[in-house]
Amino acid sequence: MTSLFRPDVEALAGYTPGEQPQESGWVKLNTNENPYPPSPQVVAAIKQALEGRLNVYPDPLGRKFCQAAADVYGVDPDWILPANGSDENLTILVRAFADKNDLIAYPYPSYVLYETLAEIQGTRRARLQLNGDWSWDLQRNRPLIEQAKLLFLPNPNSPSGNSWSLDCIQKLVPPNGVLVHDEAYGDFAANPHRMELLRSEVGSQVVVTKTLSKSYSLAGLRFGFCIAQPDMIRGMRKVKDSYNCDMIALAAAEAALLDQDWMLANRNKILNTRAQLASELSESGFDVVPSDANFVWATHPVLKHQTIYEELKARKVLIRFMQFPGGIEPCDRYPDGKLDGLRITVGTDEEIQSLLKTLRVVIEDSPST
């Protein structure tokens, strides 16, 4: 019998889980987790939820969480859609807005999941090629932006960590489509772009997505949410599973949002460590893109990135080696337009010192490209 799977699914590469070593002993700087624990209020809220009734369904709308998020962001609760991680919200967006003949667009190089989600849905898709300095060539990309039904914009971007300005973002809103402003790393940016975008002239075409995985130290919990005008939220609700968030996650997420001080204190520690990391990588000869996120993107003009990654891994320091076969616009920094490099999560000061120490050993032993 031929495959029973949809041809779009059959064509996908097999799923390769990210490297998530479950045992201790690693300096783990590969998936942009926050090195600090979540607020003690989160743990207290989960323990309190355990006193409740796990045998009954949670509130399908997560109204208590929505109220907390609304208070933090200065909107009404019907502007909020909670989800089982930001990944689920991205999946809901694709299923809500993009039909087979619609175009899903996203910058390149950027977060690879957007393309995977478009492939699963079987839509048309387009990479919007970024300049070598990670800025936008709006003129070149204009025809694709105008055709897009859904345009995913991670801001700050990954793997580069840079942010784009409000003025630039507004020019990326598709005239007949939806801009998804993915703020997974927004809390680490100097200027998180939030409400002004949703309240601007193009506000009815914008969905902001946020996650508790990074700034709130809750990657293990799986919780994200959208902020958008109520008509958008109502439509997205039709697509989501009724009970997509469990009662423990809802209680924990509410507690996390209500302890802004804890999140901001960790954010500030990470920003200090980020400056230190960027500076020391530069001194070691790396080119480091100025980062607005909790990671840095580092390339070396001579050394082989894959070797560095592997040698670090052999010493139980895990960073991310990333390749972008589609390349980037050739420029001084990337003269041949080929792009691979190292994405390093900002851990604690101790973790980063351990990385840098190991990196110096690896560099001394390393053959050039």
Added chain:
Amino acid sequence: MTSLFRPDVEALAGYTPGEQPQESGWVKLNTNENPYPPSPQVVAAIKQALEGRLNVYPDPLGRKFCQAAADVYGVDPDWILPANGSDENLTILVRAFADKNDLIAYPYPSYVLYETLAEIQGTRRARLQLNGDWSWDLQRNRPLIEQAKLLFLPNPNSPSGNSWSLDCIQKLVPPNGVLVHDEAYGDFAANPHRMELLRSEVGSQVVVTKTLSKSYSLAGLRFGFCIAQPDMIRGMRKVKDSYNCDMIALAAAEAALLDQDWMLANRNKILNTRAQLASELSESGFDVVPSDANFVWATHPVLKHQTIYEELKARKVLIRFMQFPGGIEPCDRYPDGKLDGLRITVGTDEEIQSLLKTLRVVIEDSPST
């Protein structure tokens, strides 16, 4: 501007959340929750998980849970796919197997979510009309079964609670498609059909779905899983979000499965209460379908079901009034082929006595249809 949503999504009725009163004081018999708490091992496992690191991502494959499920069901771990509730597995199945031109089929009257998922995906869809005694007219439905790419079979069925035999199930496997054997209520059945189906001649075309919401008393946790041959699981993994299960739910679910005695003790209590409920409803003049699930389907030849539901609700007893506008084959029990009725979850003995007492008051006051 016209709607930005996909036409299929725009056409969906607005999402109406189920009745999940968050305050206490209700006798809640409307969404088939287990009235007993989950195993103490579950709570202990969650507390232990809280000692771990919530700031790091969970195992994307949930391997410890898969091992536990494999041990319980006598398969290898690569036969298991954990998900954020059985709802998520049903969504993954639709997205993995059904393209626009494919047919999704499901019995009628049955669980309404199958049709909603097909509508969201925008596929062709077909109701397989059941006989008035809830049996299959295989000859009549044969042409649709043969066309189906995906056939959802809840067994036991909802709202009726009856089960179909292994012989019948095997005849429902689409020759060029997938049969989803939805065992949400399987643990309450006299003969839960499990491994023999997956190991039969048609095993490569079968996916069994299970949930911890009902028999394991964990509706609040959102956890379900599939059992299928490894090629099926591999393809479904391509469609799921990478981190679809959080570390707390994974730990809790593993603990729940490992305490089979707790589940079975609650199951047996529920079966005893079910017999009592069915018997007393019959004495009150209701027609009750013999149930293999943790609920019963009751219709009354004279009284108006909606009124009974509303009068009970006014007295803080919540059951489910269900209407099936597509009807059922006319027969003695449903002479005009119209179908509405009352689905009543089997609660504790105390809850059921409270329901029956209130019901007697309501019936005395109730006008006939």
